[in-house]
Each structure stands twice: as C-alpha cells, then as structure tokens.
Amino acid sequence: MAEAYCEPGGRHFQRVYVQAHGYIALALCLLGSAANSVNIAVLSRREMASSTNSILTGLAVADLLVMLDYVPFALHIYTRLGSALNRNSYGWAVFVYFHSIFSQTFHTVSIWLTITLAVWRYIAIKFPQKNKTLCDKRNTTIAIAMAYVVCPILCLPIYFAMNIEEMPQPLANHTSDANATSVNDTGVSGEPIYVITMTNNKGLLTAIFWMYSVFIKLIPCVVLSILSVCLIMKMKSSDRRRQKLLKKSAITTNEGEKARLNDEGGAKKGGGGGGRTDRTTRMLLALLGLFLATELPQALFGLLTALAPHLFQVCYYSFGEVMDLMALVGSAVNFVLYCSMSRQFRCTFERLALKLLPGGGGGGGGGARGGALPLTEVSRT
Known part of the structure; x- marks a missing residue:
C-alpha cells in the first residue's frame, strides 16, 4: 500500500529536487547563520534586556548551531564541491552519524524554547500582576538551561537507532537496502564503503517515531496552537475593555479631564502600556505562526510514519530533504520578522552596525541615545 502513495511520484520528485537541495540549503544556512548571529548580538545588548529577549537569544543560539552543522552536511552529501574527498570513508560516516543526532537535538531545543516563549507571553497577558515573579530573570534562566539539558536526553534514543556498517563495493554502489543510507553514491574501487543503517529493532524504531512525531513535534504544535488562540482572545478582550473605558470616560469627564486622558493615552502609545504589550504579543504570534x-x-x-513504520523506508526518504528545508526556513527568517515588527530592534541593530563599521564612530551618539532607553522587549516600538 505504501508504494501506491509514494511510488513512482515520490522517488521521481526526490531525484529531481535533490539536485538543487544542497545549493538552496547552503544559501539558506549561510544567510540564516549571519541573521542569527545578528539576533544574538542585538538581543543581548543591555538596553534590550528582558525575559522575552533572553529566550529569543537562546532560540537564536540553537538555530545558529543547527545551521552551522548543516553547512558541511550539505556540502558533503548534496553538492560536488568536495568531490576530491573520499566521501565514503569511515570519518565521513562518523560525521553523518554525529549530524543526525546534533541537528535533531538543537532543533528540539529550538522547539521547546518557542513553547517557553509562548507560555511566558501568556502569563504576561493573563496574569500581569504575577508576571514579574513567575517570569523573572532567575526562572527564565532556569527554563533556558532546562531546554539545553533535557532535550539532548530526549534525543538520546536516536543514538541507539543508527549504526555505521561497512558495505561491499557492489552493494554500496547501487544500494537496494531501503534501510541503509549511503554516505555517498560514488566510491573508489577497492576501498571500503561505509553507510549509516537503521537498527533492525522494530520496537525501538516505533518508539523513536512516536517520540519524534508526538512528543517532539505534534504536542508542541498543539500547545502552541492553543496558546495562540488564547493570546488572540485575550488581545481582543483587552481591546474591548479599553474601548469601553474610553467611552465611559467620554461621558463622565469634563473637557479638561478628557484632554488629560488623551495626553496620557498618547504617552502610553509612545512609551509603554497596553499598545506596547499588544505589539509584543502580535510579534510573538507571528513567530508562533511561522513555527x-x-x-x-x-x-x-x-x-x-509512527502509525505505519513501513512508510519510513518507502516514503520518508522521498521527502526528507523537503522537511529539512522547512526546518531551515523556520530557523533563518526570525531576523526578518524582528526587523519588520520592532522599531527598537532596528534602531539597536543600526547603532551596533555603526559602531562596527569602519569610520562608524558617529554611532557613539546613537549609543548614548540608546543608553537612555528603558530596559525593554524586542517588539517595543
């Protein structure tokens, strides 16, 4: 039955797309690595200090590690830029083995930091009086550290699911074993060829598929969907309450009091209050939507795949590169999101760039102006 869904279209698609995947992934990784490096530099500035920005910094670090790791993998597997190297060597097999575990681990860190970000924002909106206590610097640091400690443990079963095996030359040159991933499809005659194979333990494979699909992927998606809906409803509720208060003040206050309220409302829009909170929430909703x-x-x-493990052998390899690309896109475009939705992020980035560029001494004035800014979150404008 699996062949009916994935053959021959899936295999044909994979053969065509894989020719371009390496170069697309390389361009995305290089741009994404630069963007996440900028995110870390900007979000860790003193004037940007906040619990939200600390989580965003941890998220940028995880995304950066994923993309840096994928660069040699893409060069090695999907391009001919390193064709002089013996890609079927034991050393390359060890690297592919390492890549499979490393990339999944830090992508999982990224996922759970995104959940932490959504939970922190929900607490700030739903329980503003408890926000400073529940989401203070200490608890935020613990949450980030837990993500970096627990996620490698969660991904540990992947370590036991793969093996490095030496294959006879004819078998490796035209691999027919769907359970084996050849490090390369070309080999030097007479030299041993090493491949990464999945374990024959069906119970372990099934457990890994369930852990990967349900606990690492599906549950976070469900949790983030629920939190996103709750945040949207809370924003709408706050807007309605604000409108009611404005209407009530218009009826019960005299002209002088109306003018004072208008002035206060303008100050809130410029420097803080509900408008700024809503902008923070909208930026995070956009981030969750991208996720x-x-x-x-x-x-x-x-x-x-967890429900029908045999689909892994037939279907997963047909679309594995596409899923890799989707994960890389999610890790790469946060910089664009921050720049488009946060004036303070743009201003801080501009000041930092002026300091680093040759002849950018004029950025010192911007830095002095930045020193007068309040400690704030990335999406404050």
Whole structure:
C-alpha cells in the first residue's frame, strides 16, 4: 500500500529536487547563520534586556548551531564541491552519524524554547500582576538551561537507532537496502564503503517515531496552537475593555479631564502600556505562526510514519530533504520578522552596525541615545 502513495511520484520528485537541495540549503544556512548571529548580538545588548529577549537569544543560539552543522552536511552529501574527498570513508560516516543526532537535538531545543516563549507571553497577558515573579530573570534562566539539558536526553534514543556498517563495493554502489543510507553514491574501487543503517529493532524504531512525531513535534504544535488562540482572545478582550473605558470616560469627564486622558493615552502609545504589550504579543504570534507553518507538516508526516513504520523506508526518504528545508526556513527568517515588527530592534541593530563599521564612530551618539532607553522587549516600538 505504501508504494501506491509514494511510488513512482515520490522517488521521481526526490531525484529531481535533490539536485538543487544542497545549493538552496547552503544559501539558506549561510544567510540564516549571519541573521542569527545578528539576533544574538542585538538581543543581548543591555538596553534590550528582558525575559522575552533572553529566550529569543537562546532560540537564536540553537538555530545558529543547527545551521552551522548543516553547512558541511550539505556540502558533503548534496553538492560536488568536495568531490576530491573520499566521501565514503569511515570519518565521513562518523560525521553523518554525529549530524543526525546534533541537528535533531538543537532543533528540539529550538522547539521547546518557542513553547517557553509562548507560555511566558501568556502569563504576561493573563496574569500581569504575577508576571514579574513567575517570569523573572532567575526562572527564565532556569527554563533556558532546562531546554539545553533535557532535550539532548530526549534525543538520546536516536543514538541507539543508527549504526555505521561497512558495505561491499557492489552493494554500496547501487544500494537496494531501503534501510541503509549511503554516505555517498560514488566510491573508489577497492576501498571500503561505509553507510549509516537503521537498527533492525522494530520496537525501538516505533518508539523513536512516536517520540519524534508526538512528543517532539505534534504536542508542541498543539500547545502552541492553543496558546495562540488564547493570546488572540485575550488581545481582543483587552481591546474591548479599553474601548469601553474610553467611552465611559467620554461621558463622565469634563473637557479638561478628557484632554488629560488623551495626553496620557498618547504617552502610553509612545512609551509603554497596553499598545506596547499588544505589539509584543502580535510579534510573538507571528513567530508562533511561522513555527506552526514549518513544523506541523513534519509532525503529521512523522505521526503517519509512527502509525505505519513501513512508510519510513518507502516514503520518508522521498521527502526528507523537503522537511529539512522547512526546518531551515523556520530557523533563518526570525531576523526578518524582528526587523519588520520592532522599531527598537532596528534602531539597536543600526547603532551596533555603526559602531562596527569602519569610520562608524558617529554611532557613539546613537549609543548614548540608546543608553537612555528603558530596559525593554524586542517588539517595543
């Protein structure tokens, strides 16, 4: 039955797309690595200090590590830029083995930091009086540290699911074993060829598929969907309450009091209050929407594979590169999101760039102006 869904279209698609995947992934990784480096530099500035920005910094670090790791992998597997190297050596097999574990681990860190970000924002909106206590610097640091400690443990079963095996030359040159991933499809005659194979333990494979699809992918998507809906409802409720208060003040106050309220409202829009909170929430909703768009298809495909493990051998390899690309897109475009939705992020980035560029001494004035800014979150404008 699996062949009916994935053959021959899936294999044909994979053969065509894989020719371009390496170069697309390389361009995305290089741009994304630069963007996440800028995110870390900007968000860790003193004037940007906040619990939200600390989580965003941890998120940028995880995304940066994923993209840096993918660069040699893409060069090695999908391009001919390193054709002089013996790609079937034991050393390369060890690297591919390491890549499989490393990339999944830090992508999982990124996922759970995104959940932490959504929970922190929900607390700030739903329980503003408890926000400073529950989401203070200490608890934020603990949450980030937990993500970096627990996620490698969650991904540990992947370590036991793969093996490095030496294959006879004829078998490696035209691999027919769907359970084996050749490090390369070309080999030097007479030299041993090493491949990464999945374990024959069906119970372990099934457990890994369930862990990957349900606990690492699907549950975070469901949690973020619920939190996003709650945040949207809370924003609408706050808007309605604000409108009622404005109408009530218009009826019960005299002209002088109306003018004072208008002035206060303008000050809130410029320097703080509900408008700034809503902008922060909208930026984070956009971030969550991006996460769901890139992760939910992978979660559903993983769930399908967990329900029918034989689909892994037939279907997963046909679309594995596409799922890799979706994950890389999600890790790369946060910089664009921050720049488009946060004036303070743009201003801080501009001041930092002026300091670093040759002849950018004029940025010192901007830095002095920045020193007068309040400690604030990335989406404050």
